Amino acid sequence: MIRFEQVGKRYPNGHIGLHELSFQVRRGEFLFVTGHSGAGKSTLLRLLLAMERPTSGKLLLAGQDLSRITNAQIPFLRRQIGVVFQNHQLLFDRTVFDNVALPLQILGLNKREIGQRVMTALERVSLKDKALQYPADLSTGQQQRVGIARAVVHRPALLLADEPTGNLDPRLAAEIMGVFEDINRLGTTVLIASHDLALIARMRHRMLTLQRGRLIGDGEASR
Numbered sequence: 095m096i097r098f099e100q101v102g103k104r105y106p107n108g109h110i111g112l113h114e115l116s117f118q119v120r121r122g123e124f125l126f127v128t129g130h131s132g133a134g135k136s137t138l139l140r141l142l143l144a145m146e147r148p149t150s151g152k153l154l155l156a157g158q159d160l161s162r163i164t165n166a167q168i169p170f171l172r173r174q175i176g177v178v179f180q181n182h183q184l185l186f187d188r189t190v191f192d193n194v195a196l197p198l199q200i201l202g203l204n205k206r207e208i209g210q211r212v213m214t215a216l217e218r219v220s221l222k223d224k225a226l227q228y229p230a231d232l233s234t235g236q237q238q239r240v241g242i243a244r245a246v247v248h249r250p251a252l253l254l255a256d257e258p259t260g261n262l263d264p265r266l267a268a269e270i271m272g273v274f275e276d277i278n279r280l281g282t283t284v285l286i287a288s289h290d291l292a293l294i295a296r297m298r299h300r301m302l303t304l305q306r307g308r309l310i311g312d313g314e315a316s317r
């Protein structure tokens with residue numbers, strides 16, 4: 095599903111975000127990317143979203159070469175990807191339903207299809223009964239779950255998350271990770287950037303460790 099072949103990213107100011115990174119991710123895998131602040135986690139996610147281009151090497155996502163992708167191809171790439179942010183970026187003047195519906199409205203789906211898919215996505219995160227409420231009426235954990243529902247409503251093959259539990263207490267963080275695992279069980283490849291090593295170690299998934307832009311570890315997180 096994902097293949098990094100000696101991918102390097104040098105920013106225009108000369109700073110090197112990633113050094114010749116090589117690894118592969120199979121379809122349906124669940125993995126973490128960890129490392130200290132500045133290690134290159136966000137750079138890696140931005141490359142996968144084609145928000146940045148590699149400056150060397152080859153990066154393949156679902157058979158598409160992201161080192162050569164044209165701007166016109168980017169919307170098609172993004173349809174295969176869902177993204178969850180640390181601060182879920184919900185619209186507070188819209189209901190939960192409308193927040194989750196947004197990506198489908200952009201894709202131009204009809205109302206009936208949107209209704210069905212939004213309710214399926216809300217069911218996946220156990221928030222079907224909150225559809226008509228507003229984000230401000232929900233707890234922090236529930237708001238993050240709405241963010242996850244919005245990220246998977248268009249049924250992406252790959253779900254990316256950047257510090258999705260950064261603002262949550264340990265109990266809620268574990269609950270949100272459980273939601274990601276549920277989504278993964280249904281077939282979506284999940285890649286989560288996080289520096290919460292204690293939480294990652296409890297989950298026993300594959301973990302890539304970055305240090306100053308280099309891959310220094312690839313294996314199951316140990317307790």
Ligand SMILES: Nc1ncnc2c1ncn2[C@@H]1O[C@H](COP(=O)(O)OP(=O)(O)OP(=O)(O)O)[C@@H](O)[C@H]1O
Pocket residue numbers: 105106107109110111129130131132133134135136137138
């Ligand atoms: N647009 C940019 N221009 C120049 N340097 C950048 C740019 N974006 C990131 N960097 C540098 O590249 C390195 C990797 O940054 P990145 O944001 O990927 O780290 P990170 O692991 O996600 O850190 P954090 O956890 O703090 O978000 C850092 O040294 C950073 O300063």
